[in-house]
Amino acid sequence: MPSASANYRTLLRTAGAPAFFFPAAIGRLGIAMTGIGIVWLVHARTGSYAAAGLVTGGFAVADAVAGPQIGRLVDRFGQAQVLPCALGAHAAAVALLLTSAVPDLVAGVLVGATLPQLGALSAARWSALLSGERAAALPTAFALEALANGVSYLAGPALVSVLGAAGHPGAGVLLAATLVVGGGLALTVQRSTMPPLTGRSERRHAGRALLRSAFLRQVAVGLALGVFFGAMQVSVTAYAVERGTPDAAALLYFAFNCTNLVGGWAYGVWGQGGSPRRRQAAAAACLTLTSLPLLFIDTPLAVGATLALAGLVIPALLILASVLTEAAVPRAVLTQAFTWGNSANAAGTAGAAAVAGRVVDASGASGGFGVAAGAAVVMTAVALAGVRNSSPDVPKPSAPTETTARTALPPT
Structure with missing residues (x-):
């Protein structure tokens, strides 16, 4: 682990990197708090989990679409122009939700529709900062x-x-919005690391890349991985309840999440080299192999160990999806x-x-684990299709065009 720390420290010593990474990380914490915060707030207001789930679902759908x-x-106008507008609209939407100025469902949809994906903005900055000879990082x-x-x-x-x-159900939503808006504004003022804008003709042709198989495969991998997460959330809870030990669900989630962090940390240091497509296919196959035992094992220790192994693999899939999307x-x-991913x-x-x-409900927790395993199988098939496809990745321009140089924002 000392070498791991040194590697990440070296990355964060890159000029301009800490100034955008940490604000984006703060804002991302707020994003992670928003959905569950809405559940607490709406349930406290209505006494109904059904109502809370409906509002949270509206929030999630609006976030995914917008x-x-x-x-x-x-991409068209730049982070400095778009982000302040989105943050202002998001703050206004949260205010509507907290004050009940509009129906909760309407407010939840507005909160989701105005929530900026700060992680995507940070990833785009890394791509611009580590271009050319530094792309290996x-x-x-x-x-x-x-x-x-x-x-x-x-x-x-x-x-x-x-x-x-x-006893403060609204405090979670308020704190989440504060972190999102604060982190987003701090990110906005860091103009020196913003990706340069491209010319109109380049933008016109670039949109076609979103319909190419290389990118659509990564969207499919993200969709399948989401299915895996959603099925696991329900199935782990159902498994613990079936055994009469609902408190065990928290321990099982903890095992999965902790190894998830360890796997992400380790991959960033020792996961370099080789074909990203082959690595993605191998990681998806490993996830399938670790998911299948959940269909028949029954002891909590075995289930926890299996979930821990799955947690080690998940970060590699997320990281490789970003690498392949960028390419x-x-x-x-x-x-x-x-953001599509x-x-x-x-x-x-x-x-x-x-x-x-x-x-x-129909077949117990093992059926839910089967849904998760099925998603892993689909993910493996999609990743293997990428390995068989030998088409080259789209090259990135090494320098801004003349139009880009005229439209790019000056550094602060």
Whole structure:
């Protein structure tokens, strides 16, 4: 681990990197808190989990649909122009939700539709910063992003739950919005690392890359991974309840999340080299192999160990999806491409939770684990299709065009 620390420290010593990475990480913590914060707030207001779930679902769908559109505007006009507008609209939407000025469902949709994907903006900055001779450090940078994401989704929901249990259900939503807006504004002022804008003709042709198989495969991988997450959330809880030990669910989630962080940390240091497509296929196959035993094992220790092994593999899939997405599309649509991956993951999670719930009702927790294993099998097939496809990745321009030089924002 000392070499791992040195590697990440070296990356963060890159000029301008800490100034955008840490604000984005703070904002991402707020993003991770928003959904569960809405659950606590709406349930406290209505006394109904059904109402809370409906509002949270509206939030998630709006976030998944609007995210790529915000990314598209960022690619066209730049982060400094689009992000302040999105943050202002998000703050206003949260205010509507907290004050009940509009129906909760309407407010939840507005909160999701205005939530900027700060992780995608940070990933786009890494891509611009580590171009050319420094491109070999990109997998480590994306591993660092995956670590920040993992920590956010481990700590954020727990913090909101503590506030809600203490009798402050609205505090979680307010704190989440504060972190999102504060982190986003701090990111906005860091202009020196913003990706340069591209010319109009380049943007016109770049959008076609979003329809190419190399990129669509990564969207499919993100969707399948979301299905895996959603099915696991339902199935682990159902397994613990079936055994009469509902408290064990928290321990099982903890085992999965902790090894997830360890896997992300390790991959950023020792996962370099080789074909990313082959690595993705191997990681998907490993996830399939670790998921299948959940269909028949029954002891909590064995289930926990299996989930821990699965948690080690997940970060590699997330990191490689970012690496392959970055290689598959031109810079003119890179932010939009990253947000499409996030949206696919979120859509898969939301849809799988509903499907797996029905399967669990019909055949128990093993049926839900079967849905997760099926998603891993599909992911493996998609990744193997990428290995068989030998088409070259889309090259990135090594320098801004003349139009780019005229339209790029000056550094601060």
